[in-house]
Amino acid sequence: MARDENIAAQEKLGEGINAGNLDVIHEVFAPDVVDHDPAPDQGPGPDGFRHFFETMTTAFPDLQVTVDHLVADDENVCIAYQISGTHNGEFLGVAGTGKPVQARAVQIARFRDGQIVERWGSTDALTILQQVGATPAG
Secondary structure: OOHHHHHHHHHHHHHHHHHOHHHHHHEEEEEEEEEOOOOOOOHHHHHHHHHHHHHHHHOOOEEEEEEEHHHHHHOOOEEEEEEEOOOOOEOOOOOOOOOEEEEEEEEEEEEEEEEEEEEEEOOHHHHHHHHHOOOOOO
């Protein structure tokens, strides 16, 4: 049962982000959540995640998260996913360009009682920066 509950919470998070409903963050992330790979300027806990996603949805107002692959056990949900959107606001110091972006990412989330208590992850920010013209394509 825990596995299905955790998958449902992960899906709820993705649906909330895609719909622009960031209130879901405080439902899915435990108050004492630890992010082992925080973004620059991301504070601790659910508020840190909310700030991160506010920054992302300001930079990419049409931000979408699409899960390509999911693996789960009773405690962990691991996803390989893509983010996409239009760069209309500042991202890592680069002013909005109106260019579409798409990048891959991976996340491992450990759950307790249907909430994320630990997170590890990586997003291909270099690809995003290349797509908006901030760095030469490699």
